[in-house]
Amino acid sequence: MAWTIALATLAGAAAAPPAPAPPLAAYGRLPSVETLRLSPDGKRLAMIVGGEEAREIQVRNVPGMAMAAVIPAQKNKVRDLIWAGSDHLIVMTSTTASVAELSDSRRYEWSQLADIDLRTGKSRQLLGRTEGSMNVVAGRPRPVLRGGKPMLIVEGYTFPNSQATSTLFRIDLGNGGETIVETGTTLTVDWLLDETGRAVARADYDSREQEWRLFVRPGANWTRRYEERSAIDTPGLLAMDSDGARALISSHKSGEWETYRVGLGDGVFSEPVAELDGESIIVDSETGRMIGQSHYGLTEAEVQFRDPADQALWQRLVRAFKGESVSFVSWTPDRQRVVVAVEGPTNGNAFFLVDRTAKTATWLTNAYAGINPEHWQPVEAFHYKAADGFDIPAYLTLPRGAAAAKALPLIVLAHGGPAGRDYPGFDWWAQALAARGYAVLQPQFRGSTGFGEAHMAAGFGQWGRKMQSDVSDGVRHLAAAGRIDPRRACIVGASYGGYAALAGVTVETGVYRCAAGVAGVYDLKRMLNTEASEGGWQSAGLRYWRRFMGATRNDDPALEAIAPARLADRAKGVPVLLVHGKDDSVVRYEQTQIMAKALTAAGNPPEVVTLAGEDHWLSRSATRQQMLNAVVGFLEKHNPPGTAAIVGK
Structure with a gap:
């Protein structure tokens, strides 16, 4: 029996003439559908649906997609949906708040859980019943069954001796009762659970001593089996191995990131597992075991599942959606039903339900209402050379129908991190700008992840230096090829990208005619001091940032030459x-106040847009649209996308 790809109304969309661009709001608002999660039995599909004012969690029956339940989400920031059995849906939300009982009164992002019992329709907040604990979680919960009853293992916090301590709770979803099953130390940073939810490994990190410690439990008690000196690149507990008998741990002890199998009884490390080098581990959320590995290059994902049947399914999907980006979103434990995301010129940004028994892949929905395949702005992947010959991967998103156009207006869109990266799929910000007539360059400058360890390590000490010139070298490359008009180039970015945007007109000059920074860092000394006050003067995080900046201390004079606020x-x-x-709560608002004050004092007052109630991730539709409207309006004013020549800079 042949596999059937049911495209419904999408058939023939790729051959249609260029369609009018959707309104900017279609890109700016949150996705119309996101976070699709299949129940373990494959009979229900949960998802987050709608705009901010009418956002809701829908549960639909599979395969017919009839509505089974609707749970209003209101203005809660829903971060994830987790099934615990097929009758309990766990909703993870976050909120920005200060906690009066803590000594640090600043506002942070806190995650919380609620359980929705689909049999009764009732919901219950989880955690916070235990004396001396908080109703917040430190990570994604693990659903388990105990005696046929659905339960959760959750990492939270208790405060013995007024010290925040990582603690594992077991929550009975039948009555909401919680029990402490493991208490770590003030140094505990991670736990590893087996498929029953039992903690089998624990990691502690002493930032002052710069030592990572592995504990295992061969018997009733925890035993320290391994230590590793690490100032910044600390080991990590990745997952249980596919056989469930060993742990997979990443380590940089050789000078390169490598993955090891570690015995859970003796803590003995294997030789490096060569086939996992540079790979991301795919973990089954039900068992905690590795089921495969993946690596996303510049243009496509390379995925290798351990189960031959899973691998055959993946290969069928890659062939079926040739030329598009395919990723697994959710699956049943047996992988008989899988939700996949497909992004590209034929399907736009869509979700499909794959049924291995029926051998079908059925279109479910587009992620963004009003943005259809005919609105896809083409994305080119290419490489260029930096001034010193270093290879820079990059993406260029072009207005639809402008592949052969010359002298286009350019927007450089710098990613955050800086140890982050862009992908060739649907990027709502790049697509929105291209739909307005701009070529959009997304350079993967040195220091970016995903292109090998050497590529990222080349960024150490190059913050505001070669990491910055890598970006402008991309402008020069496109200008030399005649594809963009160098007089019509602006730079935009968020987080580290916001820094790069302002550095593009202060640390560098003469490249960009305008700059827009969103939640950027502009005073580096202030950033480092904030990091020290929040994370500690001996924290690995502080050492991490200093390594990128090439600073030996927070008041290093070298920071003056790469801080936009000091060069306004x-x-x-x-x-x-x-x-x-x-x-x-990631980049404090004071960074924008400092930059605005410096520019105003220099006689160049900026436009400032404050997003009320918004966090670092643009989590709310109204404020995300406010940001996009402000940026596009600013760009169209100072770098109009029309074909009329712009004289001077």
Whole structure:
């Protein structure tokens, strides 16, 4: 029996003439459908649906997709949906808040859980019943069955001696009761659970001593079996191995990231597992075991599942959706039903339900209402050379129908991190800008992840230096090829990308006619001092940032030459937009205030847009749209996308 790809109304969309661009709001609002999760029995599909004002969690029956339940989400920031059995849906949300009982009164992002019993329709908040604990979680919960009863193993916090301590709770979803099953130490940073939910490994990290410690439990008590000196690149507990008998642990002890199998009784490390080098581990959420590995290159994902049947399914899907980006979103434990995301020129940004028994892949929905395949702006993957010859991968998103166009207006869209990356699939921000007539360059400058360890390590010490010139070298490359008009180039970015945007007109000059920074870092000394006050002066996080910046201490004089707020006078005459969420707990809002003050003092007051109630991740539709409207309006004013020549800079 042949496999059937049911495309429904999408058939023939790729051959249609260019369609009018969707309204900007179609890109700016949160996805219309996201976080699709199949129940373990494959009979229900949960998802987050709608805009901010009418956002809800829907549960639909499979395969007919008839509505089984609707749970209003209101304005909660829903981060994930987790099935615990097929009758309990766990909703993970987060909120930005300060906690009066803690000594640190600053606002942070806290995650919480609620259980929805689909048999009764009742919901219950989880955690916080135990004396001396909080109703917040430190990670994704693990659903388990005990005596046929659905339960959760959750990492939370208790406060013995007023010290925050990682603690594992077992929650009975039948009555909401919670029991402490493991208490770590003030140094505990991670746990590894077997398929029954039992903790089989624990990791502690002493930041002051710069030592990572592995504990295993061959009997009733925890035993310290391994230590590794690590100032920054600490080992990690990845998953249980596919056989369930050993742990998979990443380590940088050789000078390169390698993966090891570690005995759960003796803590003995194997030789490095060569086939896992540079790979991301695919973990089954029900068992905690590795079921495969993946690596996403510049243009496509390379995936290898351990089960030959899973691998055959993956290969069929890659062939069926040739030329598009395919990823597994959710699956049943036996992988008989799988939800996949497909992104590309034929299907746009869509979800499909794969049924291995029926041998069908049925279209479910587009992720963004009003953005259809005919609105896809083509994405090119290419490489260029930096000034020193270093290879830079990049993406160029073009207005539909403009593949052969010359002298296009350019927006450089720098990613965050800086140890992050872009992908060739649907990027709502790049697609929105291209739909407005701009070529959009997304350079994967040195320091980016996903292109090998050497590529990322080349960024150490190059913050504001070669990491910055890598970006502008991309502009020069496109200009030399005649594809863009160098007089019509602006730079935009968020987080580290916001830094790169402002550095593009202060640390560098003469490349961009305007710059827009969203939630960016502009005063590096202030950033490091904030990191020290929140994470500790001996924290690995502080050492991490100093390594990228090439700083030996927080007041290193070298930081002056790469801090936009200290070089604001160099941006004279260049229009600048600053956008920032007031509730940002990652990059504090004061960074935008400092940059705005410096630019104003230099005689170049910026446009400033404050996003009320918004965090670092643009989690709310209204404020995400406010950001996109502000940025596009700013760009169209100072770098209009029309074909009329712009004289001067």
